[in-house]
Amino acid sequence: MSLNHELVLQASKALLKHTKQRSEKEDSTNLFAGEKETVILQLGLKKFNNRSRHKPYRVPLRTAIYDADSQVCLFTKDDSKEYAAKILALGVPQIKEVISIKKLKHDHKAYEAKRRVLTSYDLFLTDDRILNSLPKALGTKFFQRKKLPFPVNLDAADLKKELTKAIGSTFYAPTTGTTSVVRVGSTEMTPEQLAKNVECAVEAIAARVPKGWKNVQSLHIKTGKSLALPIYNSLPEEAEAIARIASTSSAKKAVKEEEESEAEEEDASEESEEEEEEQQQPPAKKLRKSPL
DSSP states (O other): OOOOOOHHHHHHHHHHHHHHHHHSSSOOOOTTTTTOOEEEEEEESHHHHOOOSSSSHHHHHHSSOOOOTTTTEEESSOOOOOHHHHHHHOOOEEEEEEEEEEHHHTTSSSHHHHHHHHHHOOOOEEEEGGGHHHHHHHHHHHHHOOOOOOETTTSSSSSSHHHHHHHHHHEEEESSSEEEEEEEEEEESSSSHHHHHHHHHHHHHHHSSGGGGGGGEEEEEETTTOOOOEEOSHHHHHHHHHHHHHHHHHHHHHHHHHHHEEEHHHHHHHHHHHHEEEHHOOOOOOOOOOOO
C-alpha cells in the first residue's frame, strides 16, 4: 500500500500557498508574522492502540526539518563540565547547550527558568537512559507545546553521527488512543520536498502501526494555524472524494500540457509554412527608369 503521490503533492502545494497568503495578510507589527511553521502529519487509526511505549520510534526524512541555524538543547545523565564540553566539541552546529538532569532539577526548578529553556530551542534531545525521568523534571508546558525531547544513544561508537542522524529525523510516539501527530516538515520547504518527507514518514510509520496499513483510517497534513488537508482515507466515500481531487488535478495538468504542446506544434507549423512561401516567391523585378 502506498500514497497517491499526486494528491500528496497537491496538498503540500495548497498548504504552503495558504500559509504564505496568511503570512502576507498578517499585521506587520506581529512579531511572529512570517515565522517558520512546522508541518504536522495527523495519523488516525481504526482501532485503539493497546501497546504502551514510552520511547518513540525514529523516522528518517528526505529533507531535515532542522537546518544548521536551528537551536538544539541536549539533556544528559552525566553532570560534569568536561562531558558537556566534549559534546559541544563534536562540531554538531545545531547543539547550543548541554544540560544535565541534575542541573535541570535544581537550577531550572522555577517556572520562569523552565520557560526560558522551552522558548530558547527548536528541538530537544536526551540521553535515552534518563528518558523516563524527564516528564516530571520538565513539567507540563513541554507536553502542551509538543516539545518533548527525542532519545539518543550517547554511548554510540560514533556519537557525532548519532546526534546528526537524530537531528535529521523525526519521531513517532504511539499513543493509547486512535490519533497521533508527527512532525514531517516546515513551511520553508518546497512542495516537492514536503511531499517526499510525508511519503517517507508514512511508509516508516505504517510499518510500526499494529496490523500496518489495515489499521490506518486516515492521514492529514496541517500546520498549527491551518485546517487539516486529507491525503488518505480508508472509508470508500472519503477515498473516492480524495481520488477525484487527485484525478481532477492530474487531468487539468495533462490537458494544460497537451494544449501547450499543440500550441507549440501550431506555431512551428505556421513558421514552416511562412518559410516555404518566402522561398517559393520569385525575386522582385527591378523597375527600369524611363528615359526623359
